[in-house]
Amino acid sequence: MASSQTTSPTSDTKSKVITTFLDHPTFSCAQCAAVIALQDELISKAFSGRDGRGYLMHSAVNLKMGKREDRPLLTGVHTVADVYCMGCNDRMGWYYHKASDQSQKYKEGKYLLEQEKLVKENSWKLAD
Numbered sequence: 001m002a003s004s005q006t007t008s009p010t011s012d013t014k015s016k017v018i019t020t021f022l023d024h025p026t027f028s029c030a031q032c033a034a035v036i037a038l039q040d041e042l043i044s045k046a047f048s049g050r051d052g053r054g055y056l057m058h059s060a061v062n063l064k065m066g067k068r069e070d071r072p073l074l075t076g077v078h079t080v081a082d083v084y085c086m087g088c089n090d091r092m093g094w095y096y097h098k099a100s101d102q103s104q105k106y107k108e109g110k111y112l113l114e115q116e117k118l119v120k121e122n123s124w125k126l127a128d
Contacts, residue, residue, distance in 0.1 A: 027055070027118040034062045034087035036118060037111070048074055049093055049114040057111040062086045068097055076101045083111065092117050 025039040037060045047054040066082035071094075073080075079098035082091050093113040099105050 026121045027113065028121050029062075029085045029087055029090060029092065030117055030119045031090045032085060032087035033119070034085055035121075036060050036062055036085070036092060036113065039120070043110065045115075047112055049112060049116075051114055051116055053115040054093060054112045055115060055118070056107065057113055060092075060111045060113065063092060063095075063111075064089075065095060066091075075099075075104050078104065078107070080112075083113075085117075090117060 026035050027037045027039060028035050037057050041058040041060070043056040043058060045053065045055055047056050060083070062085065063083040064086055066084060068079060068081045070077055071080050077100050078096055079100075080094040080096055082094050084090065085092055091114075093111060096107040096110050096112065099107050
């Protein structure tokens with residue numbers, strides 16, 4: 001009998017976490033240390049998440065997309081999907097699919113990552 005190679009949303013995904021961005025400042029998951037985004041991808045720190053401050057990011061990695069839904073947020077109703085860390089399944093924030101208000105369209109295709117879920121990793125090197 002052949003074993004199945006498919007993974008379910010609840011299976012251990014740590015083996016699939018990508019390690020990239022060596023020697024670049026990053027944001028990592030506070031729970032499992034998986035790299036989530038380059039600090040260079042930060043657009044704004046002036047956002048609100050579910051549990052406090054949030055960062056608007058151009059892009060992110062090592063995230064799984066949840067179910068798309070219309071959600072009332074501080075700036076109106078947006079079509080978003082929660083995003084989860086591939087390493088530990090912790091909810092990291094959400095992805096903006098669509099904004100109904102014209103003034104909010106700049107958020108489409110961007111990520112809102114919860115500040116408390118991230119660790120800022122600097123790639124400083126000490127001189128010998």
